[in-house]
Amino acid sequence: MNSALPEQVPCPTCKKKIRKDQSAHYPFCSERCQLVDLGQWLKEGYRIEGDEPLNMNGDDED
Numbered sequence: 001m002n003s004a005l006p007e008q009v010p011c012p013t014c015k016k017k018i019r020k021d022q023s024a025h026y027p028f029c030s031e032r033c034q035l036v037d038l039g040q041w042l043k044e045g046y047r048i049e050g051d052e053p054l055n056m057n058g059d060d061e062d
């Protein structure tokens with residue numbers, strides 16, 4: 001009977017296996033990993049936004 005086995009998921013930042021019911025910052029293992037991931041997401045958003053103006057030559061291909 002293994003039905004009570006807790007589900008484990010890897011933290012998106014450090015890949016450490018954590019239990020959903022054990023982390024207050026699920027799916028991250030800690031607040032630190034959560035902030036690191038958020039920081040990367042913001043940085044990527046900035047980079048993509050910063051690239052947009054370079055493509056302004058009237059062509060709006062979908």
Ligand SMILES: [Zn+2]
Nearest residue numbers: 011014029033
């Ligand atoms: Zn982590």
